Amino acid sequence: MTGPTESSDTSLERFAARVAHDLNNLLTGILGNLELLQLRATRNRLPGLDSYFEGANGAGSRAVAFAGRLMLYSGRGGIPPVPVPVDEVLARFTARARCSLAAGGASVLCDPAQLELAITELLANAAAAGGQVSIASAVAGEDAIVTISDTGRGMSAETLACAGEPFFTTHANGTGRGLGLSIVARVVRDIGGTLHIESAEGAGCTVTLRLARA
Structure with missing residues (x-):
């Protein structure tokens, strides 16, 4: 399976950007007034309100974090791309996964915060699936290869077919929001790479990112 590419619905991306912009504006007012209310409660020594x-x-x-993810999905926000060593980013996740890093000094042209967020999203999905989580990197020709795998429950063919769709989630209460893989696909596309997912029920999941080297 290959994740969303340039055929993604641009109108949906524009809608996500608009929602994120308006949500941020609303949150600025809400959180600002909440801070003032908290200061007043502290000044007047009103008990029992801290929780x-x-x-x-x-x-x-x-x-705020969700609005930021929406903005990233829309392709807006972020900083101009710079050369980023792949293994340097992946090494930040050694506490969350078993790492085998062999990309050496290979770099990709990207916003480092966005690449880190993409890896975070993939690790969150892998952890939720259960089992052992692993990260590996390598170099293949002009590409840097990043592989994130887990030995968890895996996905059915039906779920796998829908996994890359924006806002698709298997969480009954919608807590996953269904943006994780869409964000990863956006970051990978901006780098000039591809995303491939292999999974089967009971056999875990492997996500392979092939990223164009800087």
């Missing part, structure tokens, strides 16, 4: 403020601030932070 409520903590919950509200936590929800606001998650909303």
Whole structure:
């Protein structure tokens, strides 16, 4: 399976960018007023409100992060691309996965924060599937190869066929939001690479990123 490519629905991307922009504007007002309310409560020594403020601030932070993911999916935001050593980024995840890094000094032209977010999204999916999670890198010709695999429950053929669709999620309550693989596909596409997924029920999942070297 190959992830979304240039045939992705651009109108959906424009809609996501607009929603993210408007959501950020709303959150600026909400969180700003929440901060003022918290300061007033502290100044007036009002008891018993800390847990409520903590919950509200936590929800606001998650909303800001979600708006950022929407913006990234839309292809807007980020910084101009720079050469980024692949193994340098992957080495930041040694606490979350078994790593076998062999790309040497190979770099890709990208926004480093976006590449790190793409790896984070893939690791989150792998961890949710259960089992052992592994990251590997290598060089093949003009490409850097990044492989993230897990030994978890895997995906059925039906789920695999839909996995790359924007906002598709297998979470019953929608907590996954269905943006993870779409974000990864966007980052990979911007680098000039491809995304390939192999999975079967009970046999884990392997995601291979082939990224054009800088």
